[in-house]
Amino acid sequence: MTFVVTENCIKCKFTDCVDVCPVDCFHEGPNFLVINPDECIDCTLCEPECPAEAIFAEDELPQDQEHFIALNAELATAWPTITEVKDPLEDAEEWNGKAGKIEFLEK
Ligand code: SF4
Numbered sequence: 088m089t090f091v092v093t094e095n096c097i098k099c100k101f102t103d104c105v106d107v108c109p110v111d112c113f114h115e116g117p118n119f120l121v122i123n124p125d126e127c128i129d130c131t132l133c134e135p136e137c138p139a140e141a142i143f144a145e146d147e148l149p150q151d152q153e154h155f156i157a158l159n160a161e162l163a164t165a166w167p168t169i170t171e172v173k174d175p176l177e178d179a180e181e182w183n184g185k186a187g188k189i190e191f192l193e194k
């Protein structure tokens with residue numbers, strides 16, 4: 088199994104999650120983070136850390152977020168690793184919880 092970053096991370100990118108990951112399997116894009124499913128050890132630590140509640144265990148994903156399994160796997164191979172917390176994106180608080188953010192995903 089793996090944990091998966093879902094839509095509500097987009098345009099927020101709080102990065103609290105990367106601080107707790109023992110295997111450094113988060114990868115960073117312009118306005119979204121993903122988890123490398125081949126490296127995640129299912130430790131569960133990141134899930135409660137995300138202020139946007141964007142991280143789910145693969146088998147607990149909301150149905151409308153299932154396409155993020157493939158998206159995390161795909162983008163983890165393209166994006167560099169992130170291991171240190173940084174400031175959230177500008178207006179992260181305003182974007183937290185907004186629907187339809189997938190259209191703003193920058194690759
Ligand atoms: Fe990292 Fe653990 Fe989260 Fe997997 S579940 S991404 S190993 S913190």
Ligand code: F3S
Pocket residue numbers: 092095096097099100101102103104105119120136137138139140141142
């Ligand atoms: Fe994204 Fe939440 Fe991490 S918003 S960067 S998954 S803390």
